[in-house]
Amino acid sequence: MHKFRTHNCNELNKGHVGQTVKLSGWVHRRRDHGNLLFVDIRDHYGITQLVFTDQDLELKDKASYLRYESVITIEGKVVARSADTANKSMATGEIEVAANKYLVESEADVLPLIVNAEQEAPEDTRLKYRFLDLRREKLHKNIMLRSNIISHLRKLMSNSGFTEFQTPILTASSPEGARDFLVPSRLHPGKFYALPQAPQQFKQMLMMSGFDKYFQIAPCFRDEDARADRSPGEFYQLDIEMSFVTQDDIFAAIEPIMFEIFSKFGNKQVSKAPFVRIPYTESMLKYGSDKPDLRNPIEITDVTDIFKDSEFTVFREAIKKGSVVRAIPAPGSAIKSRKFFDDMIKFAIDEGASGLGYIQFTEDGEAKGPIAKFLPTNQLEALKKSAKISNGDAVFFSCAEELVASKLAGKVRIKLGNELELISDDRFEFCWVTDFPFYEINEETKQIDFSHNPFSMPQGGLEILEKAKTKEELLAIKAFQYDIVCNGIELSSGAVRNHKPELMYKAFEIAGYSKEEVDKEFGGMIRAFKFGAPPHGGIAPGIDRIVMLIAETANIREVIAFPMNQQAEDLLMQAPSNVTEKQLRELNIMLSPSVRSKLKGASTSAAE
Numbered sequence: 001m002h003k004f005r006t007h008n009c010n011e012l013n014k015g016h017v018g019q020t021v022k023l024s025g026w027v028h029r030r031r032d033h034g035n036l037l038f039v040d041i042r043d044h045y046g047i048t049q050l051v052f053t054d055q056d057l058e059l060k061d062k063a064s065y066l067r068y069e070s071v072i073t074i075e076g077k078v079v080a081r082s083a084d085t086a087n088k089s090m091a092t093g094e095i096e097v098a099a100n101k102y103l104v105e106s107e108a109d110v111l112p113l114i115v116n117a118e119q120e121a122p123e124d125t126r127l128k129y130r131f132l133d134l135r136r137e138k139l140h141k142n143i144m145l146r147s148n149i150i151s152h153l154r155k156l157m158s159n160s161g162f163t164e165f166q167t168p169i170l171t172a173s174s175p176e177g178a179r180d181f182l183v184p185s186r187l188h189p190g191k192f193y194a195l196p197q198a199p200q201q202f203k204q205m206l207m208m209s210g211f212d213k214y215f216q217i218a219p220c221f222r223d224e225d226a227r228a229d230r231s232p233g234e235f236y237q238l239d240i241e242m243s244f245v246t247q248d249d250i251f252a253a254i255e256p257i258m259f260e261i262f263s264k265f266g267n268k269q270v271s272k273a274p275f276v277r278i279p280y281t282e283s284m285l286k287y288g289s290d291k292p293d294l295r296n297p298i299e300i301t302d303v304t305d306i307f308k309d310s311e312f313t314v315f316r317e318a319i320k321k322g323s324v325v326r327a328i329p330a331p332g333s334a335i336k337s338r339k340f341f342d343d344m345i346k347f348a349i350d351e352g353a354s355g356l357g358y359i360q361f362t363e364d365g366e367a368k369g370p371i372a373k374f375l376p377t378n379q380l381e382a383l384k385k386s387a388k389i390s391n392g393d394a395v396f397f398s399c400a401e402e403l404v405a406s407k408l409a410g411k412v413r414i415k416l417g418n419e420l421e422l423i424s425d426d427r428f429e430f431c432w433v434t435d436f437p438f439y440e441i442n443e444e445t446k447q448i449d450f451s452h453n454p455f456s457m458p459q460g461g462l463e464i465l466e467k468a469k470t471k472e473e474l475l476a477i478k479a480f481q482y483d484i485v486c487n488g489i490e491l492s493s494g495a496v497r498n499h500k501p502e503l504m505y506k507a508f509e510i511a512g513y514s515k516e517e518v519d520k521e522f523g524g525m526i527r528a529f530k531f532g533a534p535p536h537g538g539i540a541p542g543i544d545r546i547v548m549l550i551a552e553t554a555n556i557r558e559v560i561a562f563p564m565n566q567q568a569e570d571l572l573m574q575a576p577s578n579v580t581e582k583q584l585r586e587l588n589i590m591l592s593p594s595v596r597s598k599l600k601g602a603s604t605s606a607a608e
Helices: 054-062 123-130 137-159 198-206 247-265 279-288 313-320 338-350 377-387 402-418 459-467 471-475 501-510 517-522 525-528 543-551 581-586 595-608
Strands: 020-032 036-042 048-051 071-080 095-106 182-184 191-193 212-224 233-243 275-281 324-330 357-361 393-402 430-434 440-441 448-450 480-488 488-497 536-539
Touching: 020 095, 048 054, 048 071, 048 581, 054 095, 071 275, 137 212, 137 233, 137 247, 137 543, 198 212, 198 525, 198 536, 233 247, 233 488, 233 543, 247 430, 247 459, 247 480, 247 488, 247 517, 247 536, 275 279, 275 543, 279 402, 279 430, 313 393, 324 377, 324 402, 338 357, 338 393, 338 402, 338 595, 357 377, 393 402, 440 471, 459 501, 488 543, 501 517, 501 525, 517 525
Parallel strands: 048 095, 275 430
Antiparallel strands: 020 036, 020 071, 036 048, 071 095, 182 191, 212 233, 233 536, 324 393, 357 393, 430 480, 440 448, 480 488, 488 536
16 A cells, blocks of 8 residues: 555545555644544645544544644545535535544644635735735635646647747846846846846747747736736736738637637636737727726716816816817616716716716606706706616716726726626627727926837838827827737736838837837847738737636636735745845945845844
């Protein structure tokens, strides 16, 4: 007989009755019924119930003191449970093992969190004792789900003709939007490597190296703040690049992959290909977001023309100064209490707005609310028609500069969708958001900057860049850039790439980069362009977000084995940590006086 186990804890059934078996695992639960002691033993696969009887009082008494989460190996005979004690919800529920001996392999200390139930615990405690947290059923299943999804993704990609590559982890710093994690070089004092924000340049250069279809389950590193759907520090993506493709080719390659993964591992209806395509401008108008949740039936409309000549002075004067008015329908909410409307106004103010106008249309057609009296019957009817609302509905208004009004309207739309229970939770609704602006105004510098990916192809190519002379004309240029969105979560951005050196120089020149700066920052890429680059494009859906959606969890840390907390700290391994003076000297690094003083003060306090 094997030293530790003949079967796993999810394997035994009625066919094993009478057999002597050996199991190993963790003490999951213990129940003392006087003459019988039941102990559930758990391993990676499942749970088996053990029974200790008065036939061996010493063994039973000793087992009654087993601590939860201690690791034990037991030996005993499989016996059938009676019909009234069988547990149909467990794979092993028709049997139990009558233990005749056991060995404690490793005894557990007092537990800092409960493992055998999904009881909430402080996140810092969960992360500090992540090895215990990962034993809990839901989180354990999430991590296995992640592994199975990645395994299936690899299979699907290979079957679709893609080849898996690995790209460097230590590379050069490049201006790609987020902050780099820098790694000092010992051999080259004063110089630094950067951890890749994405394998962007490498995967493009693989295409220029003559490979045709690349993929990688790629680790990416960005020094940015945490969010519910973004882990600080590192994340993984299904990185994809293809040669000699159009935007349609990329969509056609990705859609069946997403459909298969969400259908196989999710428990909801999934959008069938082709996924809905929504131009960026339309998405911002109708949904107030570039990542719309299409499960929400509310659509925003522009009603600026209705208010520009109205008697409602607040909107009319704002429109004269360049503002727009967006209407957000609230189906069936005309009968809601005053508190509902006050809460919506408070929500808008909390989001930075000065307020939120609204009109209620009662079942008999009467218009009520603070704005209604300023609009005559013909304007009210025009408003109902434009916003596609009926008697019994209400409508809210966002009035501000266009982008601000759109974003507020989008947030109100989401709030209303949830408050009015309009969002169905039984499907994964995919869409593509396309035709993103190539340039935008940088909020800090107020200058022209890339809006999405600096390596993408502008629609119209070099000719459109040379033709555009004014800031307005530059901001009107669209790119072959696209996002894939599911249930309001952006899974990925992608683009058809610019593969021409003269176009790259011109695009970066408009964004304020000299030819010399481009050569310095993107030397490998621009050199490759000059030796025959194929038209190519790609995308990189986020693994963490895919698993988060399928696992139906709102927090991305619930699908990552060892995540950092929101302060970008690894509480389990105590990272980031201080290093020794010797290590700093080897790297030719000197800490600033303020940091040295802080560290010295911390060490003095610790000594005291």
